[in-house]
Amino acid sequence: MTQPQAATWQTMLEQSAPDLLKDVSNFRESVLADGALSLKVKTLMTMLCDALLGHHDGVTAIANRARAAGASEEEIAETVGVAFLFGGMPALVTGANAFRR
Numbered sequence: 001m002t003q004p005q006a007a008t009w010q011t012m013l014e015q016s017a018p019d020l021l022k023d024v025s026n027f028r029e030s031v032l033a034d035g036a037l038s039l040k041v042k043t044l045m046t047m048l049c050d051a052l053l054g055h056h057d058g059v060t061a062i063a064n065r066a067r068a069a070g071a072s073e074e075e076i077a078e079t080v081g082v083a084f085l086f087g088g089m090p091a092l093v094t095g096a097n098a099f100r101r
Contacts, residue, residue, distance in 0.1 A: 010025075032046075038069075039069050040066060040069040040070050040071050040075075043062060043065050043066040043069050043071065044066050044071055044075060044076070044079045046062050047059055047062040047063055047066055047076070047079055047095075047098060048079050048082055048083050048095075050062055050094070051079075051080065051083035051087065051091045051092075051094045051095035051097075051098075052083055052086065052087040052091050052094075054090060054091075054094050055094070056094050056097045057097070059094055059095060059097040059098050060097045060098065060100045060101070062098075063076055063097070063098035063099070064101065066079075076098050076099075077098075079095075079098070080092065080095035080096065080098055083095040
């Protein structure tokens with residue numbers, strides 16, 4: 001699952017610790033590959049985690065990657081609902097960024 005644009009942390013590692021970035025990237029690609037869970041499901045799971053952790057911009061970016069992986073608006077909305085169930089209002093407010101494009 002290649003990101004369209006490198007995140008800030010990736011750019012910093014590329015400049016300062018390229019071997020670490022390579023290792024992390026290889027592991028990330030392995031974990032997020034289609035398997036028992038599809039890339040779409042795994043992407044929705046990462047969006048859920050970002051909502052729970054309060055990463056507003058991450059939720060937006062990952063929701064768009066989920067759409068590109070075939071997620072429907074209903075699937076995104078249900079994922080935001082799960083974030084609310086387990087993270088309360090802060091996760092709901094952050095999760096709402098899934099609808100920002």
